[in-house]
Amino acid sequence: MTMTAKELENKCIEAGLKMTAPRRAVLNVLAHAEDHPSVEDVYDRAKKEDPSISIATVYRTLGLLDELGLVYRHEFTDSDHARYELNDTHHHHLIDLDTGKVLEFENPQIEKMKQKIAEDMGYELVECRLELYGRKLKK
Amino acid sequence: MTMTAKELENKCIEAGLKMTAPRRAVLNVLAHAEDHPSVEDVYDRAKKEDPSISIATVYRTLGLLDELGLVYRHEFTDSDHARYELNDTHHHHLIDLDTGKVLEFENPQIEKMKQKIAEDMGYELVECRLELYGRKLKK
DNA sequence: TTGACTGCAAATGCTTTGCACCATT
DNA sequence: AATGGTGCAAAGCATTTGCAGTCAA
Numbered sequence: 363m364t365m366t367a368k369e370l371e372n373k374c375i376e377a378g379l380k381m382t383a384p385r386r387a388v389l390n391v392l393a394h395a396e397d398h399p400s401v402e403d404v405y406d407r408a409k410k411e412d413p414s415i416s417i418a419t420v421y422r423t424l425g426l427l428d429e430l431g432l433v434y435r436h437e438f439t440d441s442d443h444a445r446y447e448l449n450d451t452h453h454h455h456l457i458d459l460d461t462g463k464v465l466e467f468e469n470p471q472i473e474k475m476k477q478k479i480a481e482d483m484g485y486e487l488v489e490c491r492l493e494l495y496g497r498k499l500k501k
Numbered sequence: 502m503t504m505t506a507k508e509l510e511n512k513c514i515e516a517g518l519k520m521t522a523p524r525r526a527v528l529n530v531l532a533h534a535e536d537h538p539s540v541e542d543v544y545d546r547a548k549k550e551d552p553s554i555s556i557a558t559v560y561r562t563l564g565l566l567d568e569l570g571l572v573y574r575h576e577f578t579d580s581d582h583a584r585y586e587l588n589d590t591h592h593h594h595l596i597d598l599d600t601g602k603v604l605e606f607e608n609p610q611i612e613k614m615k616q617k618i619a620e621d622m623g624y625e626l627v628e629c630r631l632e633l634y635g636r637k638l639k640k
Numbered sequence: 641t642t643g644a645c646t647g648c649a650a651a652t653g654c655t656t657t658g659c660a661c662c663a664t665t
Numbered sequence: 666a667a668t669g670g671t672g673c674a675a676a677g678c679a680t681t682t683g684c685a686g687t688c689a690a
Binding site for chain 2: 663
Binding site: 437469472479480486488489490491496497 | 574576578595597598604606608610611614615618619620622623624625626627628629630631632633634635636637638
């Protein structure tokens with residue numbers, strides 16, 4: 363959890379979005395998620411707070427949050443639907459190929475190296491995706 | 502181009518696949534692709550060699566090749582269909598956010614670091630996805 | 641008030657599948 | 666001959682959209 367629901371809400375308002383019950387529900391779900399929920403997951407959880415929410419609105423809201431850069435849209439090669447999390451650009455993921463569990467890690471050296479590679483190729487690094495897929499070592 | 506069409510064909514035969522005209526067409530397309538074609542692209546190009554090929558077969562063939570690990574299925578966040586290339590695990594991609602062009606790069610240090618990170622987390626690294634998204638530096 | 645937002649259901653569009661026919665081995 | 670492969674068209678399914686009603690500002 364990198365941002366509170368309140369902070370998220372403020373960013374949305376700044377961006378000119380109206381704060382409605384369904385949107386608040388989605389923001390809360392994201393703010394409290396410890397995992398990487400799919401759209402369906404977000405929908406299910408948001409319904410607990412606003413039972414009348416529709417999945418179309420969840421799609422629309424997540425789309426807006428993605429545009430605003432508040433959220434990161436993952437497409438792990440594992441599961442085949444998109445999965446979301448609050449945008450905290452400084453970590454990456456290791457996906458357990460047997461269980462599908464998603465672990466997070468960060469590594470400053472890799473951050474620097476990414477920057478450098480992009481620069482060497484004449485590019486400014488804007489976005490990045492780094493996912494490791496592996497199997498638990500036994501021992 | 503990391504494998505010739507012949508080499509690919511042999512690997513498919515080894516794996517027990519029958520070699521048919523449509524499959525050969527798909528293999529040729531992949532062997533000669535310098536880019537990262539979508540299913541649609543592969544279909545269009547394969548039709549030049551085997552006009553009667555159907556897109557269902559292209560999907561099926563690419564799926565098989567993916568299972569065999571002969572091909573890598575990309576899902577760049579840019580375009581929203583899958584895009585394929587022959588599996589050469591040692592390079593990664595930088596996607597130009599303005600043009601959508603895909604550049605390739607390799608970097609041994611990052612390879613090592615990935616390994617190490619996975620190991621430190623108690624995992625054997627099986628697969629990895631590293632994509633940089635950026636904008637051309639002007640000057 | 642009014643333009644943004646919503647739920648609903650229908651439409652999209654990529655991908656998969658059932659089926660009957662066909663070709664490789 | 667047998668089995669796996671194919672084209673076709675229909676089905677699936679996650680996501681998007683048109684629309685008419687609703688609500689935040």
